[in-house]
Amino acid sequence: MQIDQIMQQAATAYEQYKDIPPVQRAAFLEAIGAEITARREVLVQAAGEETNLPAARLNGEIVRTTTQLQRFADLIKEGSWVEAVIDTTPNIRRMLLPVGPVVVFGASNFPFAFSTAGGDTASALAAGATVVVKGHPAHARTSLLVFEAIQAAVAQCGMPVHTVQHVTGDYHTGKALVVHPYTSGVGFTGSLQGGKALCAYAAERENPIPVFAEMGSVNPVVFLPQALHTRSGELAETFAASIALGAGQFCTNPGLLIGLESPAFTQFQQQLGAALEKTAPQKMLHPGIRTSFIQGRSRMFANSEVTLPSAPVPDFDDDAVRPSLALTTGAALLANPVLREEVFGPHALLVNCKDKTELLAVLRSLKGQLTTSVMATDEDLAQWQEVIDVQITLAGRIILNGPPTGVEVCAAMVHGGPYPATTDARFTSVGTAAIRRWVRPVCFQQFPDTLLPDELKSANPRAIWRLVDNQFTR
Amino acid sequence: MQIDQIMQQAATAYEQYKDIPPVQRAAFLEAIGAEITARREVLVQAAGEETNLPAARLNGEIVRTTTQLQRFADLIKEGSWVEAVIDTTPNIRRMLLPVGPVVVFGASNFPFAFSTAGGDTASALAAGATVVVKGHPAHARTSLLVFEAIQAAVAQCGMPVHTVQHVTGDYHTGKALVVHPYTSGVGFTGSLQGGKALCAYAAERENPIPVFAEMGSVNPVVFLPQALHTRSGELAETFAASIALGAGQFCTNPGLLIGLESPAFTQFQQQLGAALEKTAPQKMLHPGIRTSFIQGRSRMFANSEVTLPSAPVPDFDDDAVRPSLALTTGAALLANPVLREEVFGPHALLVNCKDKTELLAVLRSLKGQLTTSVMATDEDLAQWQEVIDVQITLAGRIILNGPPTGVEVCAAMVHGGPYPATTDARFTSVGTAAIRRWVRPVCFQQFPDTLLPDELKSANPRAIWRLVDNQFTR
Numbered sequence: 001m002q003i004d005q006i007m008q009q010a011a012t013a014y015e016q017y018k019d020i021p022p023v024q025r026a027a028f029l030e031a032i033g034a035e036i037t038a039r040r041e042v043l044v045q046a047a048g049e050e051t052n053l054p055a056a057r058l059n060g061e062i063v064r065t066t067t068q069l070q071r072f073a074d075l076i077k078e079g080s081w082v083e084a085v086i087d088t089t090p091n092i093r094r095m096l097l098p099v100g101p102v103v104v105f106g107a108s109n110f111p112f113a114f115s116t117a118g119g120d121t122a123s124a125l126a127a128g129a130t131v132v133v134k135g136h137p138a139h140a141r142t143s144l145l146v147f148e149a150i151q152a153a154v155a156q157c158g159m160p161v162h163t164v165q166h167v168t169g170d171y172h173t174g175k176a177l178v179v180h181p182y183t184s185g186v187g188f189t190g191s192l193q194g195g196k197a198l199c200a201y202a203a204e205r206e207n208p209i210p211v212f213a214e215m216g217s218v219n220p221v222v223f224l225p226q227a228l229h230t231r232s233g234e235l236a237e238t239f240a241a242s243i244a245l246g247a248g249q250f251c252t253n254p255g256l257l258i259g260l261e262s263p264a265f266t267q268f269q270q271q272l273g274a275a276l277e278k279t280a281p282q283k284m285l286h287p288g289i290r291t292s293f294i295q296g297r298s299r300m301f302a303n304s305e306v307t308l309p310s311a312p313v314p315d316f317d318d319d320a321v322r323p324s325l326a327l328t329t330g331a332a333l334l335a336n337p338v339l340r341e342e343v344f345g346p347h348a349l350l351v352n353c354k355d356k357t358e359l360l361a362v363l364r365s366l367k368g369q370l371t372t373s374v375m376a377t378d379e380d381l382a383q384w385q386e387v388i389d390v391q392i393t394l395a396g397r398i399i400l401n402g403p404p405t406g407v408e409v410c411a412a413m414v415h416g417g418p419y420p421a422t423t424d425a426r427f428t429s430v431g432t433a434a435i436r437r438w439v440r441p442v443c444f445q446q447f448p449d450t451l452l453p454d455e456l457k458s459a460n461p462r463a464i465w466r467l468v469d470n471q472f473t474r
Numbered sequence: 475m476q477i478d479q480i481m482q483q484a485a486t487a488y489e490q491y492k493d494i495p496p497v498q499r500a501a502f503l504e505a506i507g508a509e510i511t512a513r514r515e516v517l518v519q520a521a522g523e524e525t526n527l528p529a530a531r532l533n534g535e536i537v538r539t540t541t542q543l544q545r546f547a548d549l550i551k552e553g554s555w556v557e558a559v560i561d562t563t564p565n566i567r568r569m570l571l572p573v574g575p576v577v578v579f580g581a582s583n584f585p586f587a588f589s590t591a592g593g594d595t596a597s598a599l600a601a602g603a604t605v606v607v608k609g610h611p612a613h614a615r616t617s618l619l620v621f622e623a624i625q626a627a628v629a630q631c632g633m634p635v636h637t638v639q640h641v642t643g644d645y646h647t648g649k650a651l652v653v654h655p656y657t658s659g660v661g662f663t664g665s666l667q668g669g670k671a672l673c674a675y676a677a678e679r680e681n682p683i684p685v686f687a688e689m690g691s692v693n694p695v696v697f698l699p700q701a702l703h704t705r706s707g708e709l710a711e712t713f714a715a716s717i718a719l720g721a722g723q724f725c726t727n728p729g730l731l732i733g734l735e736s737p738a739f740t741q742f743q744q745q746l747g748a749a750l751e752k753t754a755p756q757k758m759l760h761p762g763i764r765t766s767f768i769q770g771r772s773r774m775f776a777n778s779e780v781t782l783p784s785a786p787v788p789d790f791d792d793d794a795v796r797p798s799l800a801l802t803t804g805a806a807l808l809a810n811p812v813l814r815e816e817v818f819g820p821h822a823l824l825v826n827c828k829d830k831t832e833l834l835a836v837l838r839s840l841k842g843q844l845t846t847s848v849m850a851t852d853e854d855l856a857q858w859q860e861v862i863d864v865q866i867t868l869a870g871r872i873i874l875n876g877p878p879t880g881v882e883v884c885a886a887m888v889h890g891g892p893y894p895a896t897t898d899a900r901f902t903s904v905g906t907a908a909i910r911r912w913v914r915p916v917c918f919q920q921f922p923d924t925l926l927p928d929e930l931k932s933a934n935p936r937a938i939w940r941l942v943d944n945q946f947t948r
Contacts, residue, residue: 078944080946085885085886085907086886087882087884087885087886087887090882092882092884092886092887093886094886094887094888097866099899100867199677199682203673203677207841207842207892207893207894208673208893208897210898210900367681368681381925388925392571392916393574395916396914396915396916396917397916397917397918397919398916398917398918398919398921399919399920400918400919400920400921400922400925401920402919402920408561408564408566410561410566411559411561411941411944412559412560412561412566412567412568412917412941413561413566413568413917414568414915414916414917416914416915418681418914419681419682420681423682424684425573425914426684426910426913426914426915428915433559433915436900439900440870440890440892440899440900441870441888441890441900441902441907442866442869442870442871442872442888443870443871443872443886443887443888444871444872444874445871445872445873445874445876446873446874446875446876447872447874448874451855451862451874465946467885467886470552470885472554472939472946472948474946
C-alpha cells in the first residue's frame with residue numbers, strides 16, 4: 001500500500017479517534033495489553049527466534065509493555081495530565097490537545113517495549129493521536145504478531161479501523177512517512193545516524209515537525225575514592241552485571257567508567273575484569289549489530305592509548321560475544337574524541353584520571369547523555385560536589401550509587417537528555433510524561449462552558465487538578 | 475567585544491546565577507521593573523523618536539513590561555512551576571532546571587514588551603538562565619536605555635555582572651550568537667525569513683538547540699451568518715479598531731476576514747470600510763516596514779481576483795499609512811497561495827465564500843496561525859461546530875466573539891501555534907508558561923535529601939505543589 005494512502009487513513013481515523021472520551025481510550029489501551037498477554041507464548045517464541053533474546057528477558061519485556069499500557073490508561077482516566085489552566089478574568093482557558101497522526105519507528109533492541117505496542121505507541125494513543133508503526137526489519141514477524149494483538153483490541157473496543165497501522169520497508173519508506181504532510185510527529189529509538197536522517201527529513205518539510213529520537217549514550221559513571229576504597233568488590237559485581245545485561249544492548253549500558261588513578265581503582269578494574277570473565281557468552285540481536293560491535297571494539301583496542309586491563313580480547317563463541325573492558329587515561333580521552341563514542345554492546349572503557357581537575361575535564365568533554373552515575377560515600381560527596389554539578393548539565397538522569405541500566409516506568413522518570421543522547425532534552429520517552437510529545441497547548445478565549453472540552457468546563461466534571469486563577473484546585 | 479568573549483561571560487555568570495535562590499531572582503526581576511518605571515519618561519521619549527509609536531501606547535507597553543516581570547517574579551516565588559515529581563519506590567525525583575545561557579533577539583514592534591527586558595528576557599531570567607540580548611537596530615537607543623535599567627538592577631541586587639549582556643550588530647552577529655557552543659536556546663520575534671535563518675543556524679550546530687521564533691500570522695476571523703445579521707455594525711467598529719491598532723503592527727492583527735457571500739456580509743464590508751476611513755493616518759515603525767507594507771499591499775491589489783470593497787487605496791500622508799481593505803472570493807484564495815500570506819500592517823483581506831464547504835476548505839488551506847477567531851451567535855454555533863473543529867487544528871488560541879489583538883499576560887495564555895506561526899507549537903512566548911522554553915527536566919535517582927534541590931526534598935521546604943507517588947500534594 002502506498003504511504004500516501006496510509007497517512008490519509010491515519011488522518012481520517014484521527015478525526016474520529018481524537019474525540020473518543022479518555023475512559024474509552026483507556027479501555028482500548030488495556031485491551032491491547034490483554035491481547036498481548038493472551039499471545040505471550042507465541043510472541044516470546046517469535047521474538048526469541050528473531051532477536052536471540054532469552055525467554056526470561058522477553059517475558060519480562062512483555063510485562064513491561066503491558067504495564068506501560070496500563071500506566072497510560074491510568075493517566076488518562078485520572079485526566080490531570082492535560083494541564084488545564086483557567087483564568088476567569090478575562091475568560092481564557094487552555095489544555096493539551098493531540099497534534100494529529102504520528103509515526104513510530106520500532107527499535108531493534110526492545111521488540112516489545114519500544115516497538116509496535118511499546119512506549120511511543122502507548123503514549124501517542126493515550127494522547128489521542130493515531131499511529132503508523134514502521135516495524136523494525138530485524139523482528140518483522142514479532143512486530144506483525146503484536147500488530148495483530150492491537151487490531152484485535154481495535155475491533156473489540158470499536159475504535160476506528162485505522163487507529164493504528166503497520167508498515168514495513170527500508171529507509172525510503174521511513175522518509176516517505178516523515179515527510180508526509182499529514183504526519184505530525186515522529187518517535188524513534190536507534191542510532192545517531194538514523195535519528196539525524198529523520199531530523200533532516202523533518203526539517204525539509206514545508207512545516208517542520210518534531211522528531212523525538214533517542215540515539216544512545218555512553219552513560220558515564222564516576223567512581224569516587226572512598227566508594228572504591230570501601231566496596232570495590234561489590235561495585236565490580238554490580239557493574240559487571242550491568243555491562244553484560246542483555247549483551248550490553250541497552251541505551252543505558254555503562255560504557256565509560258571514570259576514576260582517579262589509585263590502587264583502589266586498579267583493584268576495582270581487576271575485580272570487574274574477573275567478574276566479567278565469569279559471564280557466559282551471549283548472542284547479539286542480529287548479525288549486523290554483532291559486526292558493528294566487533295568493529296567498534298577493535299577500533300578502540302587499536303588505539304595506542306588504550307590497553308586491556310586484565311583479560312585479553314575474549315574469544316567469540318560462534319555467534320555469541322563476551323563482555324570486554326579497555327583502559328585508557330583521562331589525558332588520552334581528552335585528546336581522542338573517538339574514545340568518547342559509544343560501542344553498542346557489552347563493552348566498557350575504564351578511564352584513569354590523574355586528579356580531580358582532569359576528571360572534571362573528562363566529564364566536561366562529553367556530549368549529552370541519557371544518564372550519568374556517581375558511586376560515592378557521604379565523605380566523597382562532601383568533597384566532590386563539583387562532579388555532580390557537571391553531571392547535571394550532562395544528562396537527563398543522574399544516579400547515585402547505582403548502575404544506569406533499569407529504567408523505571410514512572411511519573412518522575414526522564415529517559416532523555418541533551419543532544420546527541422536525544423534530539424529534544426525537554427521530553428522523555430519512558431514514563432508517563434512521554435505523553436507530552438504528542439500534544440500541544442490550545443487556548444480557548446471567551447468560550448462558554450457548552451463549547452469547551454470537559455476538562456475546561458467551570459464545574460470540572462472530570463474532577464481533574466487544574467490551575468484556576470493561579471491556584472491549584474480540583 | 476567579540477561574541478566568543480560575551481558567551482564565555484554568559485556561561486561563567488550562569489554557573490553562579492543558576493544557583494541563586496528563587497526569592498532573590500524574583501527580587502532581581504522586580505528591581506528591573508522598578509528601574510524601568512523610574513526611567514519611564516526617558517524611555518517613552520526615546521522609543522517614540524525611534525519607533526513612531528505614540529506615547530500612550532508606549533506608556534502602556536511599559537506597564538505591560540513591568541507587569542510581566544512581576545508575574546514571573548510571583549511565579550518563581552510560589553515555585554510550583556518546576557513541575558516537581560517524586561516517586562518514592564524506587565526513589566526517583568525530577569524537576570525543571572535551566573538549560574544555560576540564552577540569546578534573545580529584540581522585536582521591532584514591541585520596543586519594551588518583546589525586547590531588551592521583555593517577555594523572553596524575563597522568562598529566561600526567571601528560569602535561572604543568563605541572557606544575551608541582541609538589541610533591535612530600529613530602536614537601538616531605547617534598547618541601551620533599558621539595558622542600563624537592567625544593569626542598575628544587577629548592581630543593586632548583587633547579581634553576577636554578566637547575568638544580562640547587550641550586543642548590537644547585523645545578521646552576522648546574530649548567527650555568531652546562535653552557533654556559539656555556549657548558547658543553549660534562542661528567543662526571537664520577527665519575520666518568517668528571519669526565524670527560518672536562525673533555525674537553520676541552530677540546526678548546523680554540532681548540538682542543535684531550540685529556537686523559539688514567533689514569525690507572524692494572518693489570524694483568520696470567521697464571521698458566521700447570524701452574528702453578521704444581528705450585529706454587523708458593532709463587529710465593523712470592533713474590527714476596524716483591531717485592524718488599525720498600532721498601525722496594524724501586531725502579530726495578532728486580523729488579516730483575513732472570512733464569511734459567506736450574503737447581503738449581511740456585504741453590509742459588514744461596507745460598514746468596516748466606512749469605519750476604517752474615519753481612522754487617522756499613522757506612522758509605521760520605520761521606513762523599511764512601511765515600504766514592505768506598501769509593496770505587499772500593492773501585490774495583493776494587483777491580483778486580478780482581488781477588488782476593493784468600498785474605498786480606493788488610501789493616500790499616504792507623508793510617512794503615514796491608512797488602513798485598507800481588499801476583497802476576494804473563497805475560490806480565488808484557494809487558487810492563489812499568495813492571498814493567504816501576511817501583509818504586515820493595517821490591512822485585511824475579506825473573503826466571500828459561496829457556501830460552508832468552501833469556507834471550511836479556505837480554513838483548511840491555511841498554514842499554522844497564532845490565533846483564529848469566530849464571530850457567532852448560539853444559533854450559529856449549533857450549526858457550525860465543524861468550523862471550530864478546524865480552527866482548533868489551526869492555531870494556538872481560538873477566540874469567540876472578540877478580535878485577536880490584545881494578548882493577556884496570564885497563566886492560560888498560548889501565544890504560539892503551528893508552523894509557520896512559530897517554530898514550536900508546544901510553547902508560548904506570552905504568559906507565565908513562557909518560562910518552560912528555557913528549562914529541561916532532570917531526574918535524580920537514589921539521591922538523599924541533603925543532595926537534592928529544595929524543590930525535591932521530602933519535607934517540601936518550599937511548600938510547592940508536587941506529584942508525589944502520582945498524587946498532587948503540597
